[in-house]
Amino acid sequence: MELPEIDFDKMNGLVPVIAQDAETGQILMLAYADRKAVELTMETGKAHYYSRSRQKIWEKGATSGHIQEIVEIRLDCDNDAILYKVNQKGGACHTGFYSCFYRVMDKNGLHVDGVKVFDPEDIY
């Protein structure tokens, strides 16, 4: 598949990808993708990323079942950030929360504000 002019060069072949709940607008996670991960996402309609720690492509939910069905993909103005709008099955966060952004940060530190949708011990 031929991709538009995504700028993979600024970050060693990766671009940051925001995953957003297509229905509610809630932000689910931020991860990274290489060219192949973006191609697989477009071809399969399921969100793929590139793991910097494991140094390989992963399909979100391949292990947990918590896949992300792609509704729309957007590219930002300078071609170096991508947005996946998705239907999230289960929860996006490995901790069991629906979103990885389940903590508010303010002058008093961090406090949890999120919905837990599964027990990670049941999954991983």
Place this chain on the structure above:
Amino acid sequence: MELPEIDFDKMNGLVPVIAQDAETGQILMLAYADRKAVELTMETGKAHYYSRSRQKIWEKGATSGHIQEIVEIRLDCDNDAILYKVNQKGGACHTGFYSCFYRVMDKNGLHVDGVKVFDPEDIY
């Protein structure tokens, strides 16, 4: 100001920051922040970032007037991505669109789907 344990080490002292319209949930832009930019954001209530190209901190809207008033700041599960929920004045994108993610990417390429809220020639 003492910040929570944000992981600035994975990306040469920076973390990616998603800016989201606090009211509608629309994603406005993705940029980067160093420790000082996050501190300034929390202290002033206005979104600050770190420009990788100019290698300095910038206050969003300092030139254009299109500031982002902070409503909430969130940190993700592994402390290496930040979400600013904001009230956006004017538009977020230097092209004049309200959001930097004004292009949809599909198998036919890119097509514009966004709202233009100002003429960049009037501003920059």
